[in-house]
Amino acid sequence: MGLLTALLTAPLAPVRGVIWVADQLAEAADREVNDPAAVRVQLAALNRALEDGEIDLVHFEREEDRLLDLLEAGTGPEVAR
Incomplete structure (x- = not known):
C-alpha cells in the first residue's frame, strides 16, 4: 500500500x-516581526523620525501603541527588560 500511495x-x-x-x-517572517529586539529597533527609529520632524505626533502615537502592543504580547525574559 505504501508503494502504491x-x-x-x-x-x-x-x-x-x-x-x-x-x-x-x-x-521566519513571524519570528522576525515579533522579535522583541526588532520591535525595540523599530521604536527607536520611530522616535528618531518624530524628533527629525518626518512624522507627526498622531502617527507617532498610533505606531508606538502598535509596537508596544507587540512587545506586551511577546513572551520570554527578553520582554521583561
Whole structure:
C-alpha cells in the first residue's frame, strides 16, 4: 500500500515542497516581526523620525501603541527588560 500511495502521489511532490518552503518563510517572517529586539529597533527609529520632524505626533502615537502592543504580547525574559 505504501508503494502504491507513493506512486500515485508522486506528481504532488513539487507542490508539497513549495508549501513547505512557504511555511518556513512565513514562520521566519513571524519570528522576525515579533522579535522583541526588532520591535525595540523599530521604536527607536520611530522616535528618531518624530524628533527629525518626518512624522507627526498622531502617527507617532498610533505606531508606538502598535509596537508596544507587540512587545506586551511577546513572551520570554527578553520582554521583561
